[in-house]
Amino acid sequence: MNQESMQASAELLDMLMQLLDESTPQELLPRIAKVACQVLHADSAVLEIPAELADEPFRFAYPASVAISSSAVRRAREEKTAVLWNQADGDVDISKSIVKNKLTSIMVAPFRTPSANVVSGFLYLQREARKEPFTEMEKKLFDQFVHVSEKIAFSAYNRQSDRESLDALRGITRKGAIVYSSESMAKMIAKAEKFLALPAPIIIRGETGTGKEVLARWIHSQSPRAEKPFVAINCGAIPENLMESILFGHVKGSFTGAIDTRKGVFEEAEGGTLFLDEIGELPLTMQVKLLRVLQEHHITRVGDNREIPVNVRIISATHVNLEKAIEEHRFREDLYYRIQVMSLDLPPLRERGQDVLLLAEDFAKHYAQEYGLGRFHFSRAAEKALLAYSFPGNVRELENKVQKALVQAEKCIIQPKDLELDVLREKVKESPRTLKESREISDRAVIDSALRDANGNLTLAATILGVDRKVLREIMERLNMKKEEYKKMRN
Template sequence: MTDTILVVDDDLGIQKQLKWSLTDYNVVFADDHTSAIAQLRRFEPKVVTLDLGLPPDPANASEGLRILHDIIALAPRTKVIVVTGNSDKQNALKAIDFGAYDFYQKPIDSDTIKLLVHRALNLSKLEHENSILSRTRSGMSRIVGNSEAIQKVVRRAEKIANTDISTLLLGESGTGKEVFARSIHEHSPRKDKPFVAINCASIPENLLESELFGYEKGAFTGANKTTIGKIETAQGGTLFLDEIGDMPIGLQAKMLRFLQERVIERVGGRNEIPVDIRVICATHRDLQSMVSQETFREDLYYRVGEMPIMIPPLRERDQDIILLARTFLNIYREEFKAKAKSFSETAVNAMLAHKWPGNIREMQNKLKSAVIMAEGTVIQPDDLGLMPVDAHDEPETLNLREVREIAESRAIRRAYQKADKNMSKTAELLGVTRPTLYSLIDKYHMEDIKSSD
């Protein structure tokens, strides 16, 4: 899409010169305050050239400076290049103080103005991309998401990263608990030490103790040498105990002693070994119910859950679904050297309507197979193994705010796809102005649309 440049100048000769110099861009014109603001609202140009000497006071810079002030107030990221006469350097510097990007003096030199506009445009795009990146990727770079639900969790994780407080990550299977654990470790003072993960549900009960605590030579049949366990392996770093809710009740007492005393004894050993590690636990189970049923020790529950963090399921992160899907699409397209580059409108709607019972892990699996199986460059619902959205039962909600948000966000996505990702056509299909459309996109955190615009 060709970038739009707004030229604010009442001199037709200057307008023609700039139009000829900036042939690579879509150049639009205004000759006074009213038309300048109207064009700014209509076209949302990233760069504006502004003559300071405009009617009704063309002999002075007052009107030009007033327009500059209003442009900066309405569109602070717009780069304004002011036009001055040879003897008007003072007003040019005043304009820079007001927020103008740069200035050039008449007469116009084609090469100079092209260079100034090119640089201003590149800076505007870079700032926009950085803004998108900062909103969609938190300080914890592993976590992709811009929804309030996930950002709330990220902020909580960032606050505890520099501490050694025991953290309990809760949430359904596939929500990314290990990703959060690694992110906390990577933003902690222990980041240069080991991160050791063990899944308590995947190791047989009779082996889990020796896997965690290690064993001495001769401790049991087959123990031919002394072997250190996962806890010692994590010395100085972080131990991640995934699915701690599946830890056998008999082993929980030994784990509790370790967490309280920070010492361990290997299986078959008698010596106490001090260990300095941070412990992060995770589970998809309801530990409080397990405590009441006496299948999980209450004292261990309070020890591992000093700081509980609930990670939301994917179905509660509506605006993150497409953002995550695009992220995985780019990863797997490179990995498998595939042709798929985008999603069809029906695929987008199908992903938004799907319940995602397997959460992010399910999405990864579906995207991986879709990238491999897609016949062309556009992924369809069949490639994802999803049914078209009209074959789903709509989620029943009586909350008017939620109904409105769902309806408006889906309407925007449908219009965006039908308009072939052209924002002006999207706004036209929706019957709103471009500023209103961008306002709605910001309101619903639909950064994947803005970043692809």
């Protein structure tokens, strides 16, 4: 083997090792196409697998839009091996594609199903005219790459099938990024499924960090609008003076800094779904304008007088008690009835039982892979600590705790100290009769200590606890704790 062949083989081996890191077919298949481009120095690639191998037909193009030669694909399937065509070859149909698309050469290989002689898909590579054509040696390398990639793909499908079978035995359900086994989540998802095909507005209620946007994205993905955009904004994070421009867009020169004309999120989400997070924080002036859009289905950009029709589904979310906000004249009652045609209540993590362990496992797997670490396991003590803790920051806090634990854990085993939950539990000094009482006592003790250390400063106390200020304020309201009492202590 010459030096060039050895170098190519070494590069191929390194790339194949990257493929082994991908755990699911959905992650693996796009990676195969990209790696093929890298190792064979191609300009573009297409990997296509029909439904006989996957639950749904799969097609991935790298870059996003690639024109392919159907004649080349058909020939590769007929010959059942990797095939190569260059500009100099005499095949009229394929030569037309090469000339039309300004290519130097094309390589295609069948991508087989586990049945040895059944061709199910193909991997397609091409080089543009500015590059040297593929060589016979590269064709052999391509054939080897596809052969190994097929085996890796089949293993990924088998692992996914095994996982689904195991999930079914354990009573675990997965809906996109949502995983659960609890009855509270099952009831909420069953209710959500009734809304999927309807265009009516939905409001998702739940504490901060419970995953309201994750749920909204899943609803969109299962709706007739799934192929259209999903656009999300946080109404509580946008300055009031910019809110109208961000929602409805503006024209050039409409205000200082408007150097060009821009679309708002309503236009960006055209035909799809607009997710308005923390809608309870929307200023009253903008509530009036939002109501008008929902009633009349058109928007007007800032600085313009033209009405632009819009067709979007509104999914909003809030942790605020809107009924109370209406009584206090902080939220318009007419807007309330517009956005709350259908309502979903997302339960807090403390009411989801074993779900906390399922989510922790998924987070550990995801971040261990992202950080390039090994496979991690939770000790029994760590599992008990997770179940005993109330998670005031909900799923977002759990994700944060698991990320930290991966860095601190030894020998890939996560212990309670790595999760930083054991210190919180030691502060519980009373003997409650119920789990709910235990969690409330734990929350109260920890927040009390943080507020004392922060001299009643809510922002500093939230930083000490590692949660968002809004989360801390919400928990204090639930526990009837007043920050003013701690400011009196300071004085």
